[in-house]
Amino acid sequence: MNSKGTQSKEGGNTMTLKRWTLTMMTTGLIGSMLLTACSGNNEGKSVGNSQEGTAPPASAGSASIASGGDGTTTDPTAEPLGKYDPPIKLTSARGVDSTYKYEAGDDLEHNVWTRAYQDDLGIDFSYDWTVAAAQYDEKLNIAIASGDLPDMFTVNATQLKNLVDAGQIADLTSSWDQYATDYTKQIVTEDGGHSLQSATFNGKVYAIPNTLSAVDTASVLWVRTDWLTKLGLSEPQSLQDVLTIAKAFATQDPDGNGKQDTYGLAVHKNLWDGWAGLEGFFNAYGAYPQIWVRDEASGQLAFGTVQPAMKQALADLQNLYETGAIDPEFGVKDPGKEGELADKFGLFFGKQWAPISPLQAAKNLDPEMDWKAFPIYDLNGQPTKSQAKFPVQSYTVVRKGYEHPEAAVKLANLFADKMFGPDMEPSKYGTTADNIEVFHAAVAQIWPNSQNQEAQASISAALNSNDPSSLTPALKSTYDNIVKFRNGDNSTWAFERIFGPVSSQSVLNQYLEQNLLQNNEFFGAPTPMIGSKQSSLDKMTLENLTKIIMGDASVDDFDTYVKNWSNLGGADITNEVNEWYAAQ
Amino acid sequence: MRSNMSISRKLFVSGNYVFLTLLAVLCLLPLVHVLALSFSSSSAAGTGLVRFWPVDMTLSSYRFVLDKPEFLLSMGVTVKRVLLGASFNMLLIILVAYPLSKETKAFRLRTPLAWYFVFTMLFSGGLIPLYMTVRNTGMLDSLWGLIFPTWGMGTNIFNIVLMLNFFRGLPKELEESGVVDGAGHWTVCWKIIVPLSLPVLATVALFTIVYHWNSWFDGLIFMNRTEHYPLSTYLQTILVQDQLANVNAQDLASLQEVSDRTAKAAQIFIGSLPILLVYPFLQRFFIKGIVMGSVKG
Structure with a gap:
């Protein structure tokens, strides 16, 4: 019986030889590709601008239409922090760090921030993919080259330039002008507008610069x-x-x-x-x-x-x-x-x-x-x-064809608002009372320049007066660490030296006051050379x-x-x- | 025999032994260092006190690692991947090597097909087409994305060549004796050739297992969630970190983890232990000359 089955198989062999070859060819091709995957480290890096036209097909014109495309009422939606009703879907991608912690039962896709996106802004937020932070650029380059972009994502200066040249991302000029709150604009233009300028190409804003503190890098x-x-x-x-x-x-x-x-x-x-x-x-x-x-x-x-x-x-x-x-x-x-x-x-x-x-x-x-x-x-x-370093190391961009490019601006508004703005609730959105840094889960983060120096000033003041009641939970935990050190626990010594009255932050504060920072005067996109x-x-x-x-x-x-x-x-x-x- | 050795020969041989021993020690020392680190306290590791013996002996890193869900999850992915992937690759390698080991008379397309395979060792479509293939076949973010695409890896072609050369070295008469008794190719392959090829099967199995255990790049690009990473990708992400060029004070927590050398050492060690254990078990198959004397007359 066994041999019979084998014979019929052999008979079929010549008949279906062609198909077999074809299958083998496909298999072989996949194989040869994987071969490069191994050594693909460099390949992924320069492919950003070679794929014009592979962006998902969508009406290019819709990029700058602010609202009303799907019959939503314009009024609440058009506010800088207005809610979408019905909610819209927004996908993103990000690098994660194993040190990120969440409150009990929460994770990267379910936390105070995603709930705020849902409840306050009507944005149903999820991730297409996540990757370890150190490999984010590599993975994103592959996604860019294959035209497989999330709705909103973070890029570096080189990727930004390539995406703009390839026409893969949306023009955010009108969204920025119309939706950014004054406070958001203030944070982003704090450095004299250089940050925003670095996200502007031919007079059009293509990205929200994720500002950090420049002075902290001195x-x-x-x-x-x-x-x-x-x-x-x-x-x-x-x-x-x-x-x-x-x-x-x-x-x-x-x-x-x-x-x-x-x-x-x-x-x-x-x-x-x-x-x-x-x-x-x-x-x-x-x-x-x-x-x-x-x-x-x-x-x-x-x-x-x-x-x-x-x-x-x-x-x-x-x-x-x-x-x-x-x-x-x-x-x-x-x-x-x-x-x-x-x-x-x-x-x-x-x-x-x-x-x-x-x-x-x-x-x-x-x-x-x-x-x-x-x-x-x-x-x-x-x-x-x-x-000091240029305060922008990454940019938030929106893929061309996404119906609500202004959502990115709203998310930045929300971050500024909840973290530092008039409605701030740093103990809920920043660092919780249990010292969990929930702010990591936020997207489109924009940080003001002198955040840490102000923190140092208020912590020192609290130390002088022995009264931490005015401190936010994050600062309170640093304050507690310093007090712990002063009571003889050496394991929290570092906090005294960073945030104490005589500390690295107090020196940086001096830099700010005496204008002792030398900024990088070139902040354009990387030139071809x-x-x-x-x-x-x-x-x-x-x-x-x-x-x-x-x-x-x-x-x-x-x-x-x-x-x-x-x-x-x-x-x-x-x-x-x-x-x-x-x-x- | 020993007494026949001339002085210079003796010098040469002992020189060889000394040199090879030093080489072996050189290879072992880094491993010993990592092992010592994994048993040391993190303060001692952070200040570089640990050489080849643990300082402030502690098991806390191992406790930390074994409690770490990411580590265990990725370990699970790797075990599944190795079991499924290695058996899948072995099956296909045998199925390709067998026909290619036949003479051109018996299999007319043998030479072009062999060249076809060699071609894929040298040229490839590149990373992006591969990614798109995996995406369009729906294997992104699934275990199969770590298994099926690996079939075409250059190492597999190399394994095919290895195996088909071994198949060819087997006496033709063995196969003929089977054919006389009415066996077809299927029976010849599985009942005669494969059982006679244990040495090469063990070698190739070892190669594919180690390959699956070690490869990390496909995990990185095909998996969309860090919890789907195989162990090697996971280890890669914790060991290769930024040079901390742009650390802001809000990253203080991650900074504290960076100096966590002992936990990393423990993870490296636990991660490499299973694959080290595979070697001695496969070793007993590396027996040569088992077909000697099977053909008489």
Whole structure:
């Protein structure tokens, strides 16, 4: 019986050979595609603008029709916070973080925010897909290229430009003008309108900029104060003091264990960003690496990394490295790895949050350890401007063809309103009494610039008066943490150093008051040359600067590097950026 | 035999042993470090005190991980995926390798078909067409999206070549003896060829199992919910994080988790344990020469 069945199968084989081949071909094709999936890391990145016309078919004209398309009554709907009746459907996509917490029984799609969208705005909100935050861009690029877009989603500057060029997203100009509340407009244009300008192409607004605080990205100087006391040094008044202290920390055995195992200045292999970037160090010399600043002599924008002011700073870094004040292995350590030395170095230029990570872990083991934040001074002790990042790192956009593009503006209104506006209920929508950060679940988030500095001011005031009654739950929990530390619990030390009376936030407050921030003057969409050259130029920069700091190249090699930078595309980028600047 | 070795030969052999031992130690040390981290307290790990032995020995990371719903969910997805995916791939590999192992006389399209398969190893449609295929066949966000598309992976073609070469090496007489007794191709394949090919089956099974266990990128692009991620995708997302370039104070909570090295180490270790255990069990099939002496005369 068995053999009979086999025979008939064989007979059929030649007959259906053609079909079989076809099937095999399809299978093979799928296979070969998956092959690239494995190595598809880079492919996904540049496909954004190649798929014009693949956007879901819909009447293009409907993009700017504000309301009334489906017979809804215009009146309540047309309000900035008006409710849709009947409710509309809105799908989105987002990156999630495993640290997001929700109230009991809630999840990403069912929480205070989605209920507010439903009840207050009549928006039936759901996610087409979610992905781990670090992979959001990759996944979105695939969705963009295959034309499979959610109704509303978040993009970065490059994706925004590509989507605008490909005509895949809706023009939000009229929605913005008509629906944004004054308060929303105030938050978004707080920085002089640059944020909104970066979302505007040919005079049309295509996105809501998700503003963050620029000042929070500036560097402060962190110094280990218990070592200062131990070595009988005074607090730094100028960069010259900082250099002296760094060398003293490395050579005079501040931890008293009789070994040469301490360092002055913490540096990691990325040089920029992370808890100990070198931006602040260079800022002290009037150099502003990796951002565009206006050159007063020519009136043109210039890239900070290749300016002559860098040279003196590099020479001093080289000198620090030579004297052993910098970890000799910094060139291979990422910020996390360098952070493991938190009990071995005594100085760094870093972010306001550094006490949380990596300092707190070291503090837990060594209760004697203490740090203090200082503003950045130049060599003569004058305050110097610290560089800040552009406050918009992502944009909320609406796909072309979605019937209610203004819904995105309404969602931003709602966020501003519930979080900071006249109707704010931060304990319900921001951080709950149980210290659950429910605001993560919101979409179209817009944050005001000086949020944290105001928080620091009110927490300090409450600490002075011993009266936390006026604080919101989020601030109250920080307040409690500081009180806990003051009563002897070292595990909450970091909060005192960030939000206490003398803290990183108080230094940032000083920056705001004395106008000590240097913003990136270029905030347009990435130019074509930036798209094609920037990453290789950045790599070259990193290699060259690291070599100079480690003494493998002399400081004069900086000039060669600048020449190479210019020849390898830097000059073209500068031209493009200045064309953009002239058009502003 | 040992006494026959010349001095230089002895030096060479012992040099080899020393070199290979060092190499093995080099490969093991990172694993030992991760294991030590997973048993250490997080303060010790955060300040870099842990080398190859746990500091402040604790099981808290393991307790934390085993209580973590995401980890267990993704573990479940991976187990399902490995069981279904590996058996599916094995079945198809055998079914393709068998006809392709025949001579051109017996199967006229053998050569073009073989080239067709090799072609797919070298060229592909790319990521976007693949994504659209998976989407249009409704496999997005389902377990099948992790199973069916993997069939065409380059490694599978490689496995086919491996298997068909083994099939070819089997004595032709065995097959002929079956045909004389009235067996068709189906019977020959499953009753004669496959039982004789345990070594290559074990090898290929190991390859496909490891492939399914490790692959993370398809989980990332085909799954629309993080709770549908297989283990490797999940691990990838917790280990590869942003360089914290744009951290605002509202992200303080995530910052605190970043320094959680011990929990990560525990997850890496639990995640790789099952696949490590597969090796010794498959090893006993790596026996050579079982067909020796099966053909007489």
